[in-house]
Amino acid sequence: MPSLSDLLITRIDPLELDLATADGIAEVLTASSAAAGLGMPPRSGAAALLSRQLQSDGTPVDGLWVATVGDRVIGHLDLELPAQENTDSAHLRGNVHPELRGHGVGRALLEEGVRAATDAGRAKLYTGAFSGGDGIAVLERWGFTATPGRYAVRRVDLHEAPHGLWDRLYDEAAGHAADYELVHLVGPTPPGQLEQMATLHEAINDAPADDEDEEPALFDAERVRRYDAAMAGRRQTVHRVVAVHRSTGEWAGLSMLCVDEFGPGLAFQEDTSVVRAHRGHRLGLLMKADMLRWISRERPEVGAVDTWNATSNHHMIAVNERLGAQVVAEHVGYRRDL
Template identity: 40%
Template sequence: MDITRLSPDDAAGCADAVALLTATHAVDCPAALLSTPFGYAANLRYGWDGDPGRSYLARDESGTLVGLLQFFAPTYDNTHLAWIEVEVHPDHRGRGIGSELVRYGEQVARELGRTSIGIGAWDLPKADAFIKRHGFEQKAIEVNRRQDIATLDWATVQKLYDEAVLASAEYELVKLTGELPDDMLEGMIAVTASINDAPKDDLDIEDDVFTAERLRAYEESRRGHNQTVYRVIARHRTTGELAGHSLVTVERERPHIAEQADTAVSRDHRGHRLGALVKTGMLLWLREAEPAVTQLDTWNAESNSHMIAINEQLNYFIVARTKDYQKSL
């Protein structure tokens, strides 16, 4: 088997990777949201926020693409950790390809000086058994939920928004598209870092470290992905302090698809229903600004009961569950 690193400039290779993912997900998780070839290349070039991962294509002796290794080694923080995902084409499973890709990922992680490696997979019995055979232990569960905008009860959204407005009278909403103004950048560093209060369960991971440069890199990455960024920010009326936000991106290539990138409320400002305020405020804004959007995806730790409760009030439904595993190298 020939394993080679995929370049974001390799359009054919990126298309092959997406074709393989389409085949694997048709069996493992048909409802999952997948990248287009353009989006896949953009992720290899820009990553989530200027810290891209790698992909490796595995081809057999005939040149057929049989497997895919996706590899990420953070550089902003968690520099002890590497993370992998392994995909094997359904027609070629049971031949040791997945095991070889896991070993390859571990070797790359060691070469980079990483001391811990994680792997994620859909919550399937065969995947669980395969990963545990390689010495990984389950550490967390994540859940992908989706909102069907076309059937959303807007009267309920408006009611929840109105109730949140009453509970948060000391705050106002600021709506932004694109880049953050310079005078809000410092305040948004602290708000964005509030995501570190989300449950980590048993994962051996450190807090994310956010800087002005990282927030700007996120904006540049979204431009590279050809996505529009929508922000709804809660600001304290008296002090001007930024208290929370909801962040959603809308694809221009597929304008019916939106993704919830972040929702967070600073610890000092909790207890005023700001999470519900920014999420419902975002939905009402998107209805006007992006009428083509029909689905909005979000991910949460299964243990994040507070955010899940808000999502369930907004008629999100479960698409899939994934399990996160880790082991020491």
């Protein structure tokens, strides 16, 4: 184990983050995922760099610290300060390389983040850790309390799924949704459809929240445009399946999946939502089954899809399990009042 006598923690402007440092952050992320038993593919420095410069709205993270020993990155911390909703909150995401935990590196990074969040006038600090890892005990020792935000991470193996499974589920759901058709969209939403897409994004607010004190994200056309531009800038190809009501032309439902072009082997299921007036037609199952058929056909390099569900979201969990998703991890949210 290297000596920590020359440990250095540096705050970096995310827009000046260089690829060599981002490669170091990616190495820490890869090692941390392996230690947690997540079965994630290796992270790429390019993805780590762009995600911190663009997030999901085109803006950089509000704080970025790296812990180094000599030329080696051994830890990092990201600070996000919500600017639209929940402006009394701050979010931290960070890791220390498993080989170097237990020597105060994580606490030193946390102190930097707490100081910056406090200086920004934030009253609540949120973070999280995976069950079974050492992060749970550490966060509780540092004064964090578990929130209702408990998520199960489920994975669908696209290459080992039973033959015809998604076709059968699609046909089953389609029998209850004869009044709807599905549309495929790849990449940014066409400008003339941003308002309709915003309505579909906002329908996700009915899902269980991480914390009952949190305000839901409000979507409009500009927010969707910024999201799409950020994903494109991060080389994240967004695939959307949209359910459209045949007789009225109303957009009724949405299922999204992102493929990281720097590492397309594992894709990520994003929001699946149905507008309240169109529920009860199995559109969620229809769209998600169609997405898996589409991705497995058009993107054979994608071997698996991960999806996160609040453990209280029993309806969507049932849908995902029918699609072949199996639990690979559980993530627990934590909060500390400042």
